[in-house]
Amino acid sequence: MLQKFQNHLLHNFQFLNGKKILLATSGGKDSMVMVHLLQQLDYKIGIAHCNFQLRGMESFEDQNFVQYYAATNNIPVFITQFDTKAFSEDYKISTQVAARELRYNWFYELLETEKFDYILTAHHADDNLETFLINLSRGTGLEGLIGIPEQNEKVIRPLLAFSQEEMEEYARINNIQWREDSSNASDKYLRNKIRHHLVPILKELNPNFLSSFHKTQTYLQEAQVMVEDASIMIYQQVAKQDNEAIYFDLQQLKKLPNYKSYLYQWLKEFEFSAWDDIYDLVESQSGKYVFSSEFRLLKDRDSLILSPINSVNEKEEYSIAENQKEVNIPLNLSFCKVADISIVSNKTIFVDADKLKYPLILRHWSDGDSFQPFGMNGKSKKVSKLFKDEKLSLLEKENTWLLCSNDKIVWIIDVRQDERFRIDNTTKNILKIQLE
CATH class of the missing domain: 3.50.40.10 (Phenylalanyl-trna Synthetase, Chain B, domain 3)
Structure with a gap:
């Protein structure tokens, strides 16, 4: 796997050479394999560990394990602790979402303060498959099916081309120690249910399922690029923009054979969710509107007008x-x-x-x-x-x-x-x- 990983980095992430890299390290098998691989290839690395305080003493034992490994191997290490439950309750979000927001905000702070160039996470091919199945079960659009991106700004996921079996084999051959997260054994979370019950069936039906899945995602990604290109071209024909709003010409919009798809592509980044209500606006009377958290889509005669929510104080x-x-x-x-x-x-x-x-x-x-x-x-x-x-x-x-x-x-x-x-x-x- 080491040679395959090295070739993968040279072919897809050559820009990492000579860079200062921060490794998101939980102490679990996947992240410890990633740390070991990059050690063998002499990359300039540091370790970042988040203690989310969600599993009592286990969380602190994970923290101690990572700290000891970093000290033993002379790797710079950065540790932080979060009151994840309090954060999730304050902002009324799930603990998973809270943990993700907390850790990535902290990672980006480390990029600035410690002068790292990139963050690497240990997501692998099985994680990608699980994410696909989760999104499929929730009815997401095409972008929800194209998988975890290999690069998202400064975040790099270099192990997406490798399976769970490959990671386990590498850990076994190289006697890599890791911490087992007890919550991974529970079916409390949807991801674990998919991992424990659905994925094994798919692999049993087709031993090369991950390879076939990778090909399918490649086709989906290519299709997504085509969709985005078409969306940009049509947008230029239908939309006009000024400093206050974007105006969609309904006469031009309704000439399109599938205008709902274009509306979705154009509006998804503004965090709308009531898509049926948005599609109904096209035929609604003037004055009807739909809100997202920060924007409003208004029907006005022959236009749909997208603008930030106006916090007008009539008494001003x-x-x-x-x-x-x-x-x-x-x-x-x-x-x-x-x-x-x-x-x-x-x-x-x-x-x-x-x-x-x-x-x-x-x-x-x-x-x-x-x-x-x-x-x-x-x-x-x-x-x-x-x-x-x-x-x-x-x-x-x-x-x-x-x-x-x-x-x-x-x-x-x-x-x-x-x-x-x-x-x-x-x-x-x-x-x-x-x-x-």
Whole structure:
């Protein structure tokens, strides 16, 4: 196995040569085999061990075993202890997820503080098969079936090409000592049930099952690359993006023979889970939306709009003093007196300065707001009706601000000026207000 492992590293991970490598080491057979292999090949290594304090004294015996091995073999060792149960309870996650988050966060800290280049873990081919079967049982998409990646940023898994049997044989021949995790014998966890009961049946049906499985995963990985390439090309035809949101053109989307698959590819990274609700949005009425933890997908006429969840505080207000020349929060506005008017636009208005009552107020709109649209000779109009006429999306409405004098709207910023503050033949002082 040593020669095979060396060839594997030279062919697939040649960039590890001369690098400082941190080995995630539990003290179990797999990680101890990995440590031994890299020792034999004279890589510059260090050992990182996490004590999750989940198995009483066993956890501390594992820690002592790893510390003793590192000291005996003159290998730098880094040890940490986690109150994993408390962490899982505080964040309402499983102990497995808690342990994974804790250890990888710590590994990345060690990369920075101890100047390691990469983290190596001892996942092997049987682990990969178990992960595949777990994901298959949960109904994941294609990315859940392509297996554990050999490299994920700074994390390398160099043993994925090797079976459990190969690891056991290497440990036996080289008299490698390890610690046996008693929880591995329990069927409490789904992974253990698959390992103890399902995998042996598959290997009995086909002694070369792992080899066949590896070929299948290779085909799945190639298919995933094709899917991602197609997804990128179609995205460019269907989606437009600005600083606030991504807009999916529904007319273009519905021309696709399987638009649900494309939506899944585009939205999965935003942590949505209610996929049936998302697919239903395509045919829903405007204003319907679906949330993930941090994003919202909104149906608006002929578009789906993806944006961060807007934490708008409708009571949020900002005061503007009489001699203030500019505002930088929440918008960039400038105020200056001019002798004459130039071009008026949604971003630039000219008002009669003597009609303003200070302080001016910047605030969000509310349902009861009304104003007198510029050029409509004193007729009032609901702000909500203007938004409807202008076909503003919910996102645009939420991001619209009003500039007010007392209880009167001076400007629906970037939309329409109010008639009551326009300049006329009696105006003596002109104030130019501009949205930068």
